[in-house]
Amino acid sequence: MSTLPQERRVVTAIPGPKSQELQSRRTASVAAGVGSVMPVFAARADGGIVEDVDGNRFIDFGSGIAVTTVGASAEAVVRRASAQLADFTHTCFMVTPYEGYVEVAEQLAELTPGDHAKKSALFNSGAEAVENAVKIARAYTKRTAVVVFDHGYHGRTNLTMALTSKNMPYKQGFGPFAPEVYRVPVAYGYRWPTGAENAGAEASAQAIDQINKQVGAENVAAIIIEPVLGEGGFIEPAKGFLPAIRQFASDNGIVFVADEIQSGFCRTGQWFACEDEGIVPDLITTAKGIAGGLPLSAVTGRAEIMDAAHSGGLGGTYGGNPVACAGALGAIETMRELDLNAKAKRIEEVMKPRLTAMQEKFDIIGDVRGRGAMIAIELVKSGTKEPNPEATAQIAKACHTEGVLVLTTGTYGNVVRFLPPLVIGEELLTDGLDVLEAAFAAL
Numbered sequence: 001m002s003t004l005p006q007e008r009r010v011v012t013a014i015p016g017p018k019s020q021e022l023q024s025r026r027t028a029s030v031a032a033g034v035g036s037v038m039p040v041f042a043a044r045a046d047g048g049i050v051e052d053v054d055g056n057r058f059i060d061f062g063s064g065i066a067v068t069t070v071g072a073s074a075e076a077v078v079r080r081a082s083a084q085l086a087d088f089t090h091t092c093f094m095v096t097p098y099e100g101y102v103e104v105a106e107q108l109a110e111l112t113p114g115d116h117a118k119k120s121a122l123f124n125s126g127a128e129a130v131e132n133a134v135k136i137a138r139a140y141t142k143r144t145a146v147v148v149f150d151h152g153y154h155g156r157t158n159l160t161m162a163l164t165s166k167n168m169p170y171k172q173g174f175g176p177f178a179p180e181v182y183r184v185p186v187a188y189g190y191r192w193p194t195g196a197e198n199a200g201a202e203a204s205a206q207a208i209d210q211i212n213k214q215v216g217a218e219n220v221a222a223i224i225i226e227p228v229l230g231e232g233g234f235i236e237p238a239k240g241f242l243p244a245i246r247q248f249a250s251d252n253g254i255v256f257v258a259d260e261i262q263s264g265f266c267r268t269g270q271w272f273a274c275e276d277e278g279i280v281p282d283l284i285t286t287a288k289g290i291a292g293g294l295p296l297s298a299v300t301g302r303a304e305i306m307d308a309a310h311s312g313g314l315g316g317t318y319g320g321n322p323v324a325c326a327g328a329l330g331a332i333e334t335m336r337e338l339d340l341n342a343k344a345k346r347i348e349e350v351m352k353p354r355l356t357a358m359q360e361k362f363d364i365i366g367d368v369r370g371r372g373a374m375i376a377i378e379l380v381k382s383g384t385k386e387p388n389p390e391a392t393a394q395i396a397k398a399c400h401t402e403g404v405l406v407l408t409t410g411t412y413g414n415v416v417r418f419l420p421p422l423v424i425g426e427e428l429l430t431d432g433l434d435v436l437e438a439a440f441a442a443l
């Protein structure tokens with residue numbers, strides 16, 4: 001554990017002079033296509049704080065996009081990864097395997113929903129896990145079509161761009177995209193035309209009808225859905241939607257894939273968000289929170305599905321890197337020991353009432369939603385449901401200037417999302433919310 005004080009502190013203009021200097025080096029040497037939320041450069045991070053090179057300390061409401069769930073320098077992650085680093089950095093699991101990989105697979109079998117026999121394959125990034133879930137589902141079903149949902153996000157590689165709903169910035173100019181991908185409606189309660197209470201039943205009926213009529217259920221290898229849609233705007237599919245789609249998949253021999261890359265590993269107050277509606281996926285993709293910041297991802301699922309791909313058909317040079325596996329074992333140990341599911345629920349208890357109170361005061365807050373430490377507000381133009389991306393950008397900027405790192409998201413760019421590390425202190429949480437409220441008051 002580093003000794004970083006858990007206190008917000010702004011000592012320079014944002015960005016400060018050292019960050020500005022790095023920013024000009026960056027502009028000269030780093031491709032323009034790689035963007036950043038904030039123009040400050042990190043020096044240290046721990047608990048609920050990211051400190052920049054000028055000594056400013058930001059309250060971290062982003063966790064590096066839902067990655068540092070256990071903090072950015074969690075003791076068990078650092079200890080285990082450092083020990084592994086000293087032993088060996090790499091042998092390639094496909095050349096000479098090692099225990100850490102097997103242990104991570106065992107942990108995944110234990111933690112993911114369902115008590116059927118499970119197996120896993122490990123990779124480096126979320127997109128790679130999703131791609132491999134599709135490969136596995138196709139090998140198992142001997143079918144080709146893949147069904148995804150409006151507002152879904154699954155990555156930036158060619159196949160996962162095709163699976164992703166939003167054009168700008170993820171897809172614009174990068175096509176042609178992989179074929180045999182079909183997109184159907186999702187139960188977005190806040191924007192469902194006949195109201196949130198009808199969204200679950202109506203959206204699932206529409207989605208199923210479209211699959212039957214436009215694709216043919218017998219052609220579908222996989223249905224892939226985020227149990228809480230992340231980049232789409234923290235959309236919790238309205239009650240009943242996920243069970244109906246899960247049932248449809250079962251009835252038609254379709255592999256149901258829960259993409260829990262953002263929502264998994266205690267983020268929503270459960271090990272996996274699909275547990276809230278008792279969903280047992282056939283395959284589950286994980287990444288982000290899995291390894292305390294080290295790059296690791298996984299596909300976990302029913303043994304007979306996972307074993308459908310022939311030997312040598314899955315893998316990759318770095319997949320399940322030993323240092324990343326050690327990090328994952330440290331992260332999982334931390335989640336268990338600190339009961340981070342309970343922490344996530346406590347974060348919701350602190351944040352939701354504050355945000356709901358703000359919604360009553362500021363009519364541009366159209367919706368407050370999310371679970372655990374995956375909470376968002378959707379901003380609209382006063383008295384309408386028209387998206388308000390301008391105010392969203394202004395609020396984010398105001399928070400950044402005051403030392404609170406928030407992220408925006410959503411198909412319409414009008415969602416402020418909160419993804420604090422689950423180890424964040426309650427004073428930081430409250431201080432961050434005070435800054436947010438002041439930003440609304442000043443708008």
Ligand SMILES: *Cc1c(COP(=O)(O)O)cnc(C)c1O
Binds near residue numbers: 153288
């Ligand atoms: C981030 C994310 C991905 C892609 O993960 P990368 O590690 O960025 O490739 C896929 N699915 C979901 C739900 C995500 O949030």
